[in-house]
Amino acid sequence: MTDKSFGSRRLVVGAHYGLRDWMAQRVTALLMALFTVALGAQLLLGPKLGYDRWAAIFSAQWMKFLTFIVIVALLYHAWIGMRDIWMDYVKPVGVKIALQVFTLAWLVGCTGWAVQVLWRL
Amino acid sequence: MADTTQQQQRPVYRNIHVTQIARYRLPPAGIVSILHRASGALMFLLLPFVIWLFDVSLTSEISYARFTSTFVAGLGWLPGWFMKLVALSLIWAYLHHFLAGARHLWMDVAHTVSKEEGHLSAISTLVSSGALTLVFGFKLFFS
Numbered sequence: 035m036t037d038k039s040f041g042s043r044r045l046v047v048g049a050h051y052g053l054r055d056w057m058a059q060r061v062t063a064l065l066m067a068l069f070t071v072a073l074g075a076q077l078l079l080g081p082k083l084g085y086d087r088w089a090a091i092f093s094a095q096w097m098k099f100l101t102f103i104v105i106v107a108l109l110y111h112a113w114i115g116m117r118d119i120w121m122d123y124v125k126p127v128g129v130k131i132a133l134q135v136f137t138l139a140w141l142v143g144c145t146g147w148a149v150q151v152l153w154r155l
Numbered sequence: 156m157a158d159t160t161q162q163q164q165r166p167v168y169r170n171i172h173v174t175q176i177a178r179y180r181l182p183p184a185g186i187v188s189i190l191h192r193a194s195g196a197l198m199f200l201l202l203p204f205v206i207w208l209f210d211v212s213l214t215s216e217i218s219y220a221r222f223t224s225t226f227v228a229g230l231g232w233l234p235g236w237f238m239k240l241v242a243l244s245l246i247w248a249y250l251h252h253f254l255a256g257a258r259h260l261w262m263d264v265a266h267t268v269s270k271e272e273g274h275l276s277a278i279s280t281l282v283s284s285g286a287l288t289l290v291f292g293f294k295l296f297f298s
Contacts, residue, residue, distance in 0.1 A: 085219035151210045
């Protein structure tokens with residue numbers, strides 16, 4: 035085992051998800067930032083905000099399209115971030131896995147709820 | 156071959172322990188970094204509340220009234236001013252996370268890795284997120 039752990043014989047292990055997640059976190063962040071600007075511009079431009087105008091913003095099909103993408107982006111982004119936190123601070127494997135499962139369940143539940151709100155409109 | 160006794164006398168830097176956090180002096184970039192984490196965790200934990208707000212604000216005109224009254228009459232046994240504070244903490248978290256994230260993206264794209272630029276951009280992040288939070292807080296509480 036030890037004689038295979040150096041040089042060109044080095045055993046490359048791991049799931050190789052490091053770069054992919056690093057990239058995903060930035061791409062999803064960019065999507066959410068653009069959405070923030072798009073929503074912020076609609077809120078700032080126009081008359082005083084009330085139910086009608088607020089609902090009209092999210093009723094537009096293109097806005098539903100964008101919002102859905104952002105909800106999914108948020109799911110992935112928050113998963114990577116929370117998993118990083120658990121990996122850094124929680125050492126016992128059992129507790130770490132339990133917290134990661136809780137995070138996934140929490141996020142998937144929230145995503146379903148948000149999508150339902152969006153498409154009920 | 157290096158002398159092993161000399162190697163053992165090298166200073167050892169370990170992760171800081173929880174008990175050391177209070178008296179551990181962080182540079183501005185370190186403060187931005189840990190607050191980036193803290194704000195992300197806060198938004199994660201309050202996500203159901205945010206979606207609930209999204210829900211009641213959009214579902215109907217009646218539920219929209221429930222949405223606005225959350226910050227006046229309160230929610231359950233929690234008073235309105237407390238809900239405003241919760242909203243303000245979320246506003247701060249969003250602003251800080253957004254600006255600290257933009258700082259990260261900028262560093263990735265521009266390869267600005269000098270100590271001075273990192274120090275300056277960290278201070279700018281803290282100042283602008285703080286100032287914007289004050290603006291939103293003023294609007295939330297006084298108008």
